[in-house]
Amino acid sequence: MQLIIGDYNYSSWSMRGWLAARASGLPFETVQIPLREADTADHIGRYSPSGRVPCLIDGEGEGRIAIWDSLAIAEYLAELNxxxxxxxxxxxxxxxxxxxxxxxxxxxxxxxxxxxxxxxxxxxxxxxxxxxxxxxxxxxxxxxxxxxxxxxxxxxxxxxxxxxxxxxxxxxxxxxxxxxxxxxxxxxxxxxxxxxxxxxxxxxxxxxxxxxxxxxxxxxxxxxx
Ligand SMILES: N[C@@H](CCC(=O)N[C@@H](CS)C(=O)NCC(=O)O)C(=O)O
Incomplete structure (x- = not known):
């Protein structure tokens, strides 16, 4: 899994998604995108259809899903753990x-x-x-x-x-x-x-x-x- 997050200092929603991923005990890779930069929207848009973080990516190819909301991420992880x-x-x-x-x-x-x-x-x-x-x-x-x-x-x-x-x-x-x-x-x-x-x-x-x-x-x- 990949978890897309914003700034550690400022992004409270990212913190929730990341804490849920850590608490799940499942392996994941963190991809960090600094917020409020000229290329932030483009960068986030490569992963997250809402243009917001956090966004969890799981699976590959046809089975790949993006989950682009902190509570939805937490619920998905709770299904796995x-x-x-x-x-x-x-x-x-x-x-x-x-x-x-x-x-x-x-x-x-x-x-x-x-x-x-x-x-x-x-x-x-x-x-x-x-x-x-x-x-x-x-x-x-x-x-x-x-x-x-x-x-x-x-x-x-x-x-x-x-x-x-x-x-x-x-x-x-x-x-x-x-x-x-x-x-x-x-x-x-x-x-x-x-x-x-x-x-x-x-x-x-x-x-x-x-x-x-x-x-x-x-x-x-x-x-x-
Ligand atoms: N309801 C969403 C809110 C997510 C949200 O607002 N994220 C902010 C960062 S904390 C964001 O992605 N902003 C995009 C930007 O600043 O370009 C959630 O729970 O994940």
């Missing part, structure tokens, strides 16, 4: 709901606290709409941890016990919370603990190291200097 979703049907349904909520929502957070792993934007972006979305994320994390993640037999540090697509969908939110210093002052103790766990997950660390090593800049995304 079902451990990407919680095993229990009720937990899995809630995990899908929180993943879909992320995929289709939180537009204020995305706008005012765009992912920018290398920067320190402490205190920036806290509009009333963003704070309301942070409160919703906090409530959602607490609910998942208390009802599922902390319960036997699956108990573990993640939303549904074991690391799943639900955690992966919120990992870029955690990167934003690190950049914009959203911590104890804005989050419940439980959400704070969960945030700390995500930031030290080995796959998240791997992505952060790649973002730190990257030198490509996108001025339009360096919103606060």
């Amino acid at each position: 079902p451990a990407l979703w919680p095993a229990d049907a009720r937990a899995r349904a809630v995990a899908r709901a929180v993943s879909a909520e992320m995929h289709s929502g939180f537009t204020a957070l995305r706008t005012h606290m765009s992912m920018n792993i290398r920067k320190d934007y402490a205190g920036h972006g806290r509009t009333p709409e963003v704070l309301a979305e942070i409160a919703r994320i906090d409530a959602l994390w607490q609910d998942c941890r208390q009802r599922f993640g902390m319960q036997a037999p699956v108990a573990g540090p993640w939303l549904f016990g074991a690391w799943s697509i639900a955690d992966i969908m919120y990992a870029p939110v955690c990167m934003r919370f690190a950049t914009y210093a959203v911590g104890e002052d804005a989050l419940s103790p439980l959400a704070c603990r969960y945030l700390g766990e995500v930031l030290t997950h080995p796959h998240v660390q791997e992505w952060r190291v790649a973002a730190s090593a990257e030198t490509h800049l996108i001025a339009a995304y360096d919103s606060y200097g």
Whole structure:
């Protein structure tokens, strides 16, 4: 498989696709395309019919498919490795709901606290709409941890016990919370603990190291200097 991604530093959707691919345990090759360059559209267009990343390519010849959306990529990988979703049907349904909520929502957070792993934007972006979305994320994390993640037999540090697509969908939110210093002052103790766990997950660390090593800049995304 090939996974086409954008910048490690800026591309939150790419991060989700890549974390899902890493969590699947399946072999894949990463093809990176710097975003917002003159040739970006041409380059992405060779792989992705929507012109967006991430895009997963699997198979060859007649059997080759392109999957051009982060959640669709995660679902495909979960068909190959079902451990990407919680095993229990009720937990899995809630995990899908929180993943879909992320995929289709939180537009204020995305706008005012765009992912920018290398920067320190402490205190920036806290509009009333963003704070309301942070409160919703906090409530959602607490609910998942208390009802599922902390319960036997699956108990573990993640939303549904074991690391799943639900955690992966919120990992870029955690990167934003690190950049914009959203911590104890804005989050419940439980959400704070969960945030700390995500930031030290080995796959998240791997992505952060790649973002730190990257030198490509996108001025339009360096919103606060
Ligand atoms: N709903 C899509 C969103 C993908 C998306 O918006 N990707 C951005 C990068 S994070 C992109 O490809 N932009 C193209 C460009 O900047 O040229 C998904 O979940 O994968």
